[in-house]
Amino acid sequence: MPPPNLSQNITSLQGVKITGSSSIWDINIACESSTAGTITSVTPRESPEDNQTPLVLPALTHPHIHLDKAFVHNAPEYAHLLPCSGTFPEALTFTTKAKQSFNYSDLIKRGEWLLAESVSSGVTAMRAFVEVDHTVQMACLDAAVTLKDRWKEACHIQIVCFAQDPIFSGEHGEENRRLIEKALTDYPQIDVLGTTPYVESSVETSKQNIEWAIDRALELNKHVDFHLDYNLDPNKEPLVWTVLHVLQKRGWNTRSTQKRVMLGHCTRLTLLTDKEWHRLSRFIHEHDLPVSFVGLPSSDLYMAAPVGHENPQQKARGTLNIPELIRKYDLDAVMGVNNVGNAFTPWGSADPLFLACVGVGVYQAGALEDTRLLYECVSTRARAAIGLPLHSSGLTVHEGGHPDLILFHDRDDTGCGVSRPRTSVAEVVWDPPQRSSRSVIINGRVHSVKDYESLDSVYKFED
Structure with a gap:
């Protein structure tokens, strides 16, 4: 079994949610190599919030x-x-x-x-x-x-x-x-x-x-x-x-x-x-x-x-x-x-x-602040504890961070034509969504061909 297919480099994630904000955002990314990439900016969009908008958290x-x-x-x-x-x-x-x-x-x-x-x-x-x-x-x-x-x-x-x-x-x-x-x-x-x-x-x-x-x-x-x-x-x-x-x-x-x-x-x-x-x-x-x-x-x-x-x-x-x-x-x-x-x-x-x-x-x-801490303990805090470089702390995606991210989508994983969105860290931790509702960004590249072909409205790639 080979490792998962990775897309070409992403230049931006458009119309996503980040923690601590009710707005939606564009996340711009520059990838210098297969291991070194940087979030160059996180800018708000004027579009109104949409429940279908994916939530972005650190990997x-x-x-x-x-x-x-x-x-x-x-x-x-x-x-x-x-x-x-x-x-x-x-x-x-x-x-x-x-x-x-x-x-x-x-x-x-x-x-x-x-x-x-x-x-x-x-x-x-x-x-x-x-x-x-x-x-x-x-x-x-x-x-x-x-x-x-x-x-x-x-x-x-x-x-x-x-x-x-x-x-x-x-x-x-x-x-x-x-x-x-x-x-x-x-x-x-x-x-x-x-x-x-x-x-x-x-x-x-x-x-x-x-x-x-x-x-x-x-x-x-x-x-x-x-x-x-x-x-x-x-x-x-x-x-x-x-x-x-x-x-x-x-x-x-x-x-x-x-x-x-x-x-x-x-x-x-x-x-x-x-x-x-x-x-x-x-x-x-x-x-x-x-x-x-x-x-x-x-x-x-x-x-x-x-x-x-x-x-x-x-x-x-x-x-x-x-x-x-x-x-x-x-x-x-x-x-x-x-x-x-x-x-x-x-x-x-x-x-x-x-x-x-x-x-x-x-x-x-189970409090909101508890769920943020628990997510950090399997994410940013865990990465720092094993001695790997950490470009940011906490869960907020911001300029200068490394583009290892998860997008949590509102997808039907029931087969019943009904989906329930996860719009906050608490909802992700209280009841984690199926893997099929997650897109993984690895140094600015999407790890699933199916994901990046079906979600081109979110991903913008290098020409």
């Missing part, structure tokens, strides 16, 4: 998604590994077994399923985790490199060389670490080093894992991304403090490097007190640490549960409260899809707007 970003494990449940060769108990240990075991059958063509096929569904949803950038260890060797990484190149004009793929398995303990720890080191040396396409400290056999080896990853990322000038504190056990020491103290001791801050640090899951931190959260935030700000938290509610709500409850009705779930981290504790926080169609997350979709919609209920965040 979406996956700040944390697993490319190699996507849609395992949809591939017949893994039918014997569908969930039985739905537990975390089972997910680890079944995924390890599935990895024994991974091969290049299978990885490309499932990877393109993920990319196609993501790009058609409006994703133009992603941080993609691929595993390197004694089981898969470099197979997942090789597939990711191919996909990164093949899809480069449709989506910026930031590859994470990821150690899901132990690298300082267990039978294969030393071999796993050696393979990660080899990958970091041999593959310049790697952007991020990622590890999972909590899979190590002890607190001591977990801390070794953290120290090694931070040191290697600094030496190689790469981002670092930890799956961290994925439990709801009040008796377990939160390793977030180890990460922060090592960053501070190594001098990793916004003045010394442009590379960032991402902390994923962190469900154990939902047990912190208000005082502890303020202390954590204060440490990050005082030491100018470029740290972002990514909440992964689809996986966390399915997996992160305390063990040992006699009454199943009291079995709580835990996931980071992303709006609260931002507003109350002044932390950088975003939301990610994580897994799609595997034992860690058998439910949900690759569409980040699905995630924003789930956030309305999980965080009780």
Whole structure:
């Protein structure tokens, strides 16, 4: 499957809506290359507002998604590994077994399923985790490199060389670490080093894992991304403090490097007190640490549960409260899809707007300002958190911004001849429209031939 067809360069989008305004607008665009484009002006039109006018918002970003494990449940060769108990240990075991059958063509096929569904949803950038260890060797990484190149004009793929398995303990720890080191040396396409400290056999080896990853990322000038504190056990020491103290001791801050640090899951931190959260935030700000938290509610709500409850009705779930981290504790926080169609997350979709919609209920965040924040957390905030250039913040399209955009159209997706428009960010987040109602603009080009041929009144192209 090739990446989606892209139109010729657009010179303007005519008669569209933007957030914060009841008027309609023309958006003029200049594209210097396949990766560099600029919105040169946003000018009002004198025409009256029209309910058929598409709403324009910034494109979406996956700040944390697993490319190699996507849609395992949809591939017949893994039918014997569908969930039985739905537990975390089972997910680890079944995924390890599935990895024994991974091969290049299978990885490309499932990877393109993920990319196609993501790009058609409006994703133009992603941080993609691929595993390197004694089981898969470099197979997942090789597939990711191919996909990164093949899809480069449709989506910026930031590859994470990821150690899901132990690298300082267990039978294969030393071999796993050696393979990660080899990958970091041999593959310049790697952007991020990622590890999972909590899979190590002890607190001591977990801390070794953290120290090694931070040191290697600094030496190689790469981002670092930890799956961290994925439990709801009040008796377990939160390793977030180890990460922060090592960053501070190594001098990793916004003045010394442009590379960032991402902390994923962190469900154990939902047990912190208000005082502890303020202390954590204060440490990050005082030491100018470029740290972002990514909440992964689809996986966390399915997996992160305390063990040992006699009454199943009291079995709580835990996931980071992303709006609260931002507003109350002044932390950088975003939301990610994580897994799609595997034992860690058998439910949900690759569409980040699905995630924003789930956030309305999980965080009780249904107010208008909440929906704007939730959209930012899967869009502009997510892009900034993974260290990609950001020409603007918030959701308003304006001069100088990058032309990665989504147009939300009033289209009938019911087959009944009836359509319901989405005219605001809130309406998009509360009830995301189908992909068929979205047009994705990727660096000033439309990603679907059908779209740009049928909507020539909106798009104006280079001669």
